[in-house]
Amino acid sequence: MSQIKIDMTVYDSIETKLMAVHPAYRSKDPEIKRLLKFRKKLTKVLFEGIEPSTDPNYFCETCGSHSHLEHPVxxxxxxxxxxxxxxxxxxxxGQ
Known part of the structure; x- marks a missing residue:
């Protein structure tokens, strides 16, 4: 895993801000875009070395990803x- 120091207070602050504007994660607001970009980078570090599973029936409404990749757990x-x-x-x- 990468040797990156994560300040969880910053992460929690970003999480709070993103949830406050839900469902406008894909907002045109530059601050929200910046926070989502940071979240994606952090997720890449956190999930490094984990093999994802897929579910082709759903896409992520938060980031708009249609990769269908999900954390296996x-x-x-x-x-x-x-x-x-x-x-x-x-x-x-089904319904």
Whole structure:
């Protein structure tokens, strides 16, 4: 794992700010975009070395990723580490 020091108070602050504007994660607001970019970088470090699983029926509404990659244990988005999945239009998962 990368030797990066993570100040969890900063992470918690970002989490709070992002949740406060939900569901506008993909907002045009430059501050929100900056926070989401930081969150993606942090997630990449946190999930380093973990093999993701996939679910082709859902995409991440937080970051807009259609990679369908999710954490194998938490099922959170492998790109931004949130649990904000939305069903794909073509998904056959019932009502």
């Amino acid at each position: 938490t099922a959170f988005c492998f790109v931004c580490n949130t649990d904000n999945w939305k069903r794909e239009e073509y998904a056959d998962v």
